[in-house]
Amino acid sequence: MTYAIRDPERSIAEIDDEQLPVPEHRLHGAGHFLGLYGAEHVAATEFVIGAAFVAMGATINDILIGLLIGNTLAALSFWLITAPIAVKTRLSLYTYLDQNMGEMFSRFYNGANVLIFVAISAAMITVSATAVRALFDIPPQIYPYPTNIYFAIIAATASVIAVMVAYYGFNVLSEFATICTPWLMVMFTAGGMVLIPSLNEALTGYTTLESFSDFVSLAGTTVFTGINAEGEPGIGLVEVIGFAWAANTFSHFGLIDMALLRYAKKSIYGLCTATGMMFGHYIAWISAALMGAATASIMKLSIAVISPGDVAYYALGATGFVIVIIAGWTTANPNLYRASLAGQAVFPNISRQKVTLVVGAVVVVGSCFPFIYRSILPLLTYAGLTLVPIGGIVFAEQHIFPRLGYKSNWHRLTGLKDNKPALITWAICLVFGFGLDFLDVIPFVYLFLPTFVVAIVSYTLLAKAAGADKDYPEAERREQAFDRKVKEYHAELAAKEGHAHVEDTSLLTRGIRAVWIVIGLVVPAVLAWRVLFNSPNLYDYYVNRELFYDVTIWCTVIYFVFAWWDLQRSKALNRS
Amino acid sequence: MRMLKSVWFSGIALTIGCVAGSAQAQTSISVATVNNDDMIRMQALSANFAEENPDIELNWVTLEENILRQRVTTDIATGSGRFDVVTIGTYEVPIWAERGWLVPLHDMPEGYDVDDILASIRAGLSFDGTLYAAPFYGESSFTMYRTDLFEAAGLEMPAEPTWDFIKEAAAAITDRSNEVYGVCLRGKPGWGENMALLTAMANSYGARWFDENWQPQFDSEAWSSALDDYLMLLNEYGPPDAAKNGYNENLALFREGKCGIWVDATVAASAVTNPEQSKVAGNVGFALAPDNGLGKRSNWLWAWSLAISAGSQKQEAAKKFVAWATSDKYTELIAKQDGWSNVPPGTRTSLYRNPAYLDAAPFAEMALASIQAADPNDPTVEAVPYVGIQFVAIPEFQSIGTAVGHRFAKALDGSISREEALANAQWVTGKVIERARFIED
The missing domain is CATH 3.40.190.10 (Periplasmic binding protein-like II)
Incomplete structure (x- = not known):
């Protein structure tokens, strides 16, 4: 870190790209973000969160309406809060904090990130481990802690491998994650379709649904019953909206997704997050809940204790193992990587290897405890509450300060080491947010809203007292000089790099694409459709389901081979 | 929250x-x-x-x-x-x-x-x-029969009848022109409907759902014989649309005087002997559920x-x-x-x-004898790895039982052959149990 990075005397080319605003020629259009967010929010967590809504006792109407409203609010938050700041600064939040908040603030922030990302990574690796436990004859893990030493060994081994992959093969796995999106979307939807007849039969004795109202009735009676796992009346519409909105608080109100949206040509592309919200957090959550309820019914277990691996296996057969492992690892991998990076920022004097090792060790231990993944929804909500004050602080600097005549970059201009108003604001907000939670004044999923406001007000007042409303002519001249040099550098870069993406339209590529689309996606979707709508009784259901299982695993293999081939050809063409 | x-x-x-x-x-x-x-x-x-x-x-x-x-x-x-x-x-x-x-x-x-x-x-x-x-x-389950029809046909129901006797008696008392059917058995598909009767019946033929290694046994001769007799009984001497009849439908038929023999739950006895509910209340006799000479009767528990x-x-x-x-x-x-x-x-x-x-409850002693004759821990002629007479006490049984019940009902209504029904039962049971054992063991 440090403000010395913005020294105009320094050669811009020597500065790491991450520390500079994104150049204009690297900006992306709406299509890029539609795909990106679709991928980002269809992950292994959806298996867990879908089931969590069932265990919390939401009703079907609250789910259908509440998730729609909550996810719409989330997409609007990305559009109105995250995207404008990202587009204005063209920086990731890490870089922004690094350049504006001082060393201590960055260190605390990164420390919080270490904890959050370690927990998410551990949870996702546990999810993957639940998929392979059946291969090793390990009994279902229905308690918060591991009840079988071999499960702990598998989870720990998976963690060690994930840590190594995160360390050595991050780029390959990230690349691989990009081709998973369409397949994950189809599989999540297909899984729900495949298990609905089984669920319906268990309740009504019939495998067929005649209408959407039948579906609502089935889901309302068996899945979203309004009664929680403790047999008490469950959460209501307000809470469902809150959970959906708050599930990604740290991304929108907390501004972490500035890292992605800084590449948006226009801030309205923040609305492209709707693909992730409406598919991953709507269809996939509902589908996962249906799958969970059906599996619970088959296994004569409670949805609160069945594992994602079992759910996926009953929904998708052998492909279920693949989806849980892939969805788990593609989520765990970037989070593990983020945790390591954040860890290095907290302890800059300790070697990267050592930090990674320590972070990895914590993940290894955490992944042995099913409690963590089963608590993913409150975990995400509390993580959001912790990080939302940072969003409020940056929001104040970027939107409130200019209107009040304060300097957005006032702290950098002062040249002081630590941004004390920011540190104090964060501390106030944590006390305020968690204090409200303790007092149980409002549902905890909504705590981020007053906390965000408190952050804005506190920081505005404290920053003014610290000199945000003053002029720093010398420093401002230096900043302007630096910004000019960055512009010039970007212009040179644009001339060198070009910015036209070349579309591969060769016959071979079209053929490859047709194979992964038709065989990899359309065939499983049609087979799942057949299971749902062409199974007049349980026997026919099993015949259709087995066919779906048997064919889909091969479709999956073909999909990944051809989609990967397609990706590599496209990359090679653009490189050349 | x-x-x-x-x-x-x-x-x-x-x-x-x-x-x-x-x-x-x-x-x-x-x-x-x-x-x-x-x-x-x-x-x-x-x-x-x-x-x-x-x-x-x-x-x-x-x-x-x-x-x-x-x-x-x-x-x-x-x-x-x-x-x-x-x-x-x-x-x-x-x-x-x-x-x-x-x-x-x-x-x-x-x-x-x-x-x-x-x-x-x-x-x-x-x-x-x-x-x-x-x-x-x-x-448990036992055999209920019309004493008046038996008397008219010159038959006497043994206290411990065999399935061969049931066939013989059903043939003798069937009078389709007067809507009197020799035998009524559950035909409606479902683990608690036709499969309860058929599983218990198959036990008496020496059949079983699984061997000791959890391999399905529908390809056995015993299942083939049991299903063959079941289909023959209902097709030759049973009421029309037998595949649609469960407990309630057969109870109604018996009370209307349309069934000569009915093998079903002991709880039905009070209903068929209650003059306010049954037209044949005074002409009902009781016997144990039939067997096949192999040491197991077809009564459930x-x-x-x-x-x-x-x-x-x-x-x-x-x-x-x-x-x-x-x-x-x-x-x-x-x-x-x-x-x-x-x-x-x-x-x-x-x-x-x-x-x-x-x-x-004049039927009480026969009901007691039926309950006493049932042993859920030793339900079949050959050893099995499960508990249960008319069901297999594993979580998957409800769905397997209903799926198999649908195929047997299809065989009963003539849509598929007996061989096909058994092959289907073997396949679906194998598939479901294979998946269940894989994920749960």
């Missing part, structure tokens, strides 16, 4: 809950039950329990059967202890007991006569020799029972209630209020020694 917080603070909450619980003067227990006549009657009579146990308060949660099963499963599997006493059948008891979800009932309150419970019912509600649920209703959740914090109070509701005193209470014909049958030996009950 509160639930989610408790995920984080469950340890503290549990501690506080325990302390608070122990401070209460009156123990409140929740009883989850089905909305059938027996349980509604029990609810009405529970004031007597309250009088005897003023320190225990009963909270009744009465639900439709499928919903109850789902709700109770969730509660018990998570060990949340919301329900202290749950109503379950012989199908669930061994499965749940094996998972450690139920409290063993080896130390019931003093005065509770465990030995009076019929041995076969006790076996059906036990796991590894330990009783896990106490019965309040039990049944079922009991509704009360069990205590392992998650219950009030197990002693729950035991007191279970003991009261399944005791001979409770039976006497019902008899006093509603008459002996309304007492839940099939659970206690003492009931079948009671002259008042035997007078009210």
Whole structure:
């Protein structure tokens, strides 16, 4: 870190790209973000969160309406809060904090990130481990802690491998994650379709649904019953909206997704997050809940204790193992990587290897405890509450300060080491947010809203007292000089790099694409459709389901081979 | 909302809950039950329990059967202890007991006569020799027949008939022109409908669902013979559209005088001998369920029972209630209020020694003999790895049983051949069990 990075005397080319605003020629259009967010929010967590809504006792109407409203609010938050700041600064939040908040603030922030990302990574690796436990004859893990030493060994081994992959093969796995999106979307939807007849039969004795109202009735009676796992009346519409909105608080109100949206040509592309919200957090959550309820019914277990691996296996057969492992690892991998990076920022004097090792060790231990993944929804909500004050602080600097005549970059201009108003604001907000939670004044999923406001007000007042409303002519001249040099550098870069993406339209590529689309996606979707709508009784259901299982695993293999081939050809063409 | 917080603070909450619980003067227990006549009657009579146990308060949660099963499963599997006493059948008891979800009932309150419970019912509600649920209703199946038709045909029903005799008798008394059908058997698909009858029938032919390695056995000669005879009986001597007839439909046919022989639940006996409900009430005889000379009869065993959740914090109070509701005193209470014909049958030996009950239920001795002849731990001629007579006590059985039931119903209505039905049964059972064993073992 440090403000010395913005020294105009320094050669811009020597500065790491991450520390500079994104150049204009690297900006992306709406299509890029539609795909990106679709991928980002269809992950292994959806298996867990879908089931969590069932265990919390939401009703079907609250789910259908509440998730729609909550996810719409989330997409609007990305559009109105995250995207404008990202587009204005063209920086990731890490870089922004690094350049504006001082060393201590960055260190605390990164420390919080270490904890959050370690927990998410551990949870996702546990999810993957639940998929392979059946291969090793390990009994279902229905308690918060591991009840079988071999499960702990598998989870720990998976963690060690994930840590190594995160360390050595991050780029390959990230690349691989990009081709998973369409397949994950189809599989999540297909899984729900495949298990609905089984669920319906268990309740009504019939495998067929005649209408959407039948579906609502089935889901309302068996899945979203309004009664929680403790047999008490469950959460209501307000809470469902809150959970959906708050599930990604740290991304929108907390501004972490500035890292992605800084590449948006226009801030309205923040609305492209709707693909992730409406598919991953709507269809996939509902589908996962249906799958969970059906599996619970088959296994004569409670949805609160069945594992994602079992759910996926009953929904998708052998492909279920693949989806849980892939969805788990593609989520765990970037989070593990983020945790390591954040860890290095907290302890800059300790070697990267050592930090990674320590972070990895914590993940290894955490992944042995099913409690963590089963608590993913409150975990995400509390993580959001912790990080939302940072969003409020940056929001104040970027939107409130200019209107009040304060300097957005006032702290950098002062040249002081630590941004004390920011540190104090964060501390106030944590006390305020968690204090409200303790007092149980409002549902905890909504705590981020007053906390965000408190952050804005506190920081505005404290920053003014610290000199945000003053002029720093010398420093401002230096900043302007630096910004000019960055512009010039970007212009040179644009001339060198070009910015036209070349579309591969060769016959071979079209053929490859047709194979992964038709065989990899359309065939499983049609087979799942057949299971749902062409199974007049349980026997026919099993015949259709087995066919779906048997064919889909091969479709999956073909999909990944051809989609990967397609990706590599496209990359090679653009490189050349 | 509160639930989610408790995920984080469950340890503290549990501690506080325990302390608070122990401070209460009156123990409140929740009883989850089905909305059938027996349980509604029990609810009405529970004031007597309250009088005897003023320190225990009963909270009744009465639900439709499928919903109850789902709700109770969730509660018990998570060990949340919301329900202290749950109503379950012989199908669930061994499965749940094996998972450690139920409290063993080896130390019931003093005065509770465990030995009076019929041995076969006790076996059906036990796991590894330990009783896990106490019965309040039990049944088996037997043969009901029209004595007048038999007399007219010059036949005499043996007390222990064989399937060959049933075939012979059905042929002799069938009179389609007068809508009198020789035999009525369950044909409606479902694990509790045609497959209950067919599984029990197949047992007597030496068939079994699985061998000791959990390999399906529908490709055996025994299953082929059993299904062949079943199809022949219903096609030749059964009522039209037999594949649509379950317990209720056959009961209606028998009461209308349209069935010569009916092999079904012992509970039907009171309905077919009640002159207010049955046109043939005075002409009904009873015999054991048929066999095939292999040492196993085709009678099944079922009991509704009360069990205590392992998650219950009030197990002693729950035991007191279970003991009261399944005791001979409770039976006497019902008899006093509603008459002996309304007492839940099939659970206690003492009931079948009671002259008042035997007078009210002339079929009682045959029903008792049928229940006693059933052994859920040894249901088949050859050894099997499972418990259960007309079902296999594994979680997957409901769906497999119904799937197979659909194929056999198809064979009955002529849509597919017997061979195809058996091949389909073999395939679907193998597939489902293979997946289940893979994921659950």
